[in-house]
Amino acid sequence: MWERRRLKLFGSRRRTEVLLSVALLGETYARELARLLDAPLLSVQRVVDALDEEGIVAVRSFGKERRVTLNPRFFASAELRALLLRLAEGEMEIQQAVSSLRRSPRRKGKAL
């Protein structure tokens, strides 16, 4: 059976998906990533923790939420972001999933 080859450039498909999604979203959190990628939360959290440990992403706490971004203090942050955004152009499923999220502010009372 023909199987489409999916990019695993960053060690595993899950790790690659997480990085591509973080680059596209700018800022996100593990639960949102798990929902977008249709992946178990624990699996996504493990990937995020490992990337945090390596200094590739930064995780900051705001109340109960742990927000994830690419780490701007990583020395190759600009190049990594550019590479991820370029690679994401070939990832239609991830692009679509990310595009389904509404991020811009909506005035209170206004219909969604």
Place this chain on the structure above:
Amino acid sequence: MITAASTLVEIAFEICTALDRCGVQSVLCGGSAATFYTDGYRSRDLDFVITFGWNRDGAEKALTGLGFRRSGSQYAHAESSFTVDFPPGPLAIGADIIQTWETVRRGELLLHVLSRTDSVRDRLAGFYFWNDRSNLQTAVLVAKSGPVDFDTIRDWSRREGANDKFGEFIRALERSR
């Protein structure tokens, strides 16, 4: 010997020397480097980036020999409240990889530490990237503690797209004098 009375800087010398003796070169950075330059900022942990010769067994042995025990991703000491962390390398500030630093000797002990100018840049990076104003205050304290190369900091700030925040740093420095 590390005791409850040991200062962060004293512990930094002990750790750096112990690692050096087992072939691991490490550089003190982050808030702990700022504490090395100014009493005005007291970091509670020591951050060392390994720059050469990473050898897990050797490093572990050196640290346990000083009384540290691994606790999660950090090392803790039974007598001292200071913890030790090894952030991932390379040693860098923003996009600049750091290849030179200060090496200070105290008798038999040595310490590799970010230069004063790079310590200012390191603290400013937290202000530039995270808008962390406590980092701005620490950068000001380090800059006031001795000579720094403002041309290097200005040029780096421009490359990081932080001209406005560099201006804010200079104004904060002038106000504090």
